[in-house]
Amino acid sequence: MNITRQLSDFASQKTNTVIPQSAMRMMQLSLLDWAVVGMAGRDEPVSRITREMVLEEAGATHASLIGHETRVPARAAALANGATSHALDYDDTHFAHIGHPSVAVIPAALAVAETSGADAAAMQEAALIGVEASVRVGVWLGRDHYQTGFHQTGTAGAFGAALAAARLMGLDAQGCAMALGLVATRASGLKSQFGTMGKPFNAGLAASNGVEAAMLVARGFEANPDALESAQGFGPTHAGQGLVEGLEGLGQDWLFETVSHKFHACCHGLHAALEAGLTLAPLNAEQIARIEVTTHPRWMTVCNQIAPMSGLGAKFSYGTVLAMQILGHDTAVLDSYSAAVCADPAVKALRDRVYISADDAVAETATRLRVVLQNGTVLNATHDLNAPMTLDLRQQKIQSKARSLIGAEQADRLWSVISAQTDLAQLTAILRSPK
């Protein structure tokens, strides 16, 4: 099995890969979701700092920045937009590898499409192929890669970003392989950045690394085209398992169709618990003796902060988000997560009655709640994020999220230009708006 060759063939084929309508519609929904969370996050510190750095560098006016009128070079736009769109940690997640595909790949596809003059359809197709490739590289790398400490958003994401960019630049299969080989020496991202600005920054790294690799290869750069899987390649050096299922059905089955979108503004690892909690609502905090959360062991090192003190910390804490939900704080709203809510005596008192344990019989996408009331009553609930959702319901939920984050007018306009694949300039004009 040669993953580089298979992915390169997949990305460079113009005619043989049939893209199902359902996959393209999912891409468009993710593009809407990506644009919305990017716009909502444009004033976050990590967004502002990264944007200011690339604006000071300025230069060629090829590609749009989220939240600023000035255009910048494609590598710069990809870096800033990747960080900006992941700043709120409110973007999509794929659980096949545990990564955030859209924030790593869409900024690369968009920046290169603007630079090369590609149309909206070509940009969306390249983005879809890029996110699909990133999930497959992530599955091929496997759970060992993630558990060792690598952030798949930054690592697997860079390979997807490289292929999206390479496709838009018209690179052939050999060129795509070279871009994968080059980005292998650059792909990076550590989970030890979780809870800091370094986490969203990893998404920007993936996007800009992908753009850079494709651009250099287009100029004649020669790297090792097998550096993903070869001896001392990216996989073998980064605790990659080289799992063949990463490639199964490539070009036929679209793993991206099972991407998840967030309807709570916190770490995706907490969402199944919150959805399970919703099914028990309303609960009276004072009547609760204890809440037992059983989740997959994977999440214990990801989002199990016991006593967070900041809004960012709250987004990685089972106890805090469940306490917030039960006490009536809207977990879908950004401002709900704050130092104040962490310090709230009611939240702290309830949070301290939440007990987390791990069980690998629980799916990574699922969580079990067992709520014991003071009177001895026991309430049970389980939710699995992989439970099917129709595209219509998903669209409705994402549009509702979009309206609450950036207002109905911009949200509806965004969906209109994305779903109709109108001139990219209409999409980028909305993205650039500073508020």
Added chain:
Amino acid sequence: MNITRQLSDFASQKTNTVIPQSAMRMMQLSLLDWAVVGMAGRDEPVSRITREMVLEEAGATHASLIGHETRVPARAAALANGATSHALDYDDTHFAHIGHPSVAVIPAALAVAETSGADAAAMQEAALIGVEASVRVGVWLGRDHYQTGFHQTGTAGAFGAALAAARLMGLDAQGCAMALGLVATRASGLKSQFGTMGKPFNAGLAASNGVEAAMLVARGFEANPDALESAQGFGPTHAGQGLVEGLEGLGQDWLFETVSHKFHACCHGLHAALEAGLTLAPLNAEQIARIEVTTHPRWMTVCNQIAPMSGLGAKFSYGTVLAMQILGHDTAVLDSYSAAVCADPAVKALRDRVYISADDAVAETATRLRVVLQNGTVLNATHDLNAPMTLDLRQQKIQSKARSLIGAEQADRLWSVISAQTDLAQLTAILRSPK
């Protein structure tokens, strides 16, 4: 032991660290050597391609490019100059960790010094502290890191580059720690790129990653300041051994004083063999039955190409370079390494009589040669690159190399501005010259 804190204290101290004259003189010799090999390599494909990319992006005119009059942003200059100065693989090497410190660190220090208006003395001091830190991070990461497949030039180099940049920006110890923490999520470089343009590119990655991290931290970026050594930090995720000797004597002993310079235009792993070969000269190729090379096992995956077909391949082949030397090709001259010499029947015939074996009793810096002549005579020679060399002899050899690579006038002018620490503008004016 907290390596981040110790390195941050070391880099941010302005007064307590006494820099010995011998260390500073070694830095100046490496700066001369770096400038010379960069200028000699400015028209290599990897140099041209990377430079053209950043020139197309253009933007702020903060920092100089080797070989081009146009100034670019500091991150861009660091990327291009790092790749350019490593293009010929003719720059310095430190065997304590096996990496190329100058090409990773000097481009960062120079670009930031130009951007921030630092003077030549401050630039040289920051570069020295950066290279020293990179060697120490490399020793701390250990041989396992290198053997797993990581290119210390790109990985350890990024940490040194970050500290050089941070010091020039005036970051305090906490800021230096934050820069180390941020660059931990970005530091990368694979040995599987050896023999391709990806290898010199890794030096550019280190330099630009370091500049970027320090610049973002100066703007308020908050990363995990322990991401070098913490759980799921750079060391633990990248096969780092966490060896305490990396920090021993920091601030007192300067490991950089034992850096090696190249006097042959090929992989440093081959130099001890060539120096040993010199002691047996002249040899008559036709009288040689076999040449047995015994080297450290480390080098078997680095520079043991059996039948290279390109000039670049020849630079990583014991058999080829020994055959070249014996047949009278000057191994110090760049043009000696070519596809033609690889295809030369005399070279091939002698190369095929060279037998390489590994013995871990041989130091990494040493090689044993055993030459068996047709008449049964056996000649033995051993050389260790760590054999002491006075600074005066080293200066003489580097200046001689400099004159042969870029001509006496530019070489002598370079040494004059470096050794006198004149206005940086005089150094950069020479570097920018297109020929």
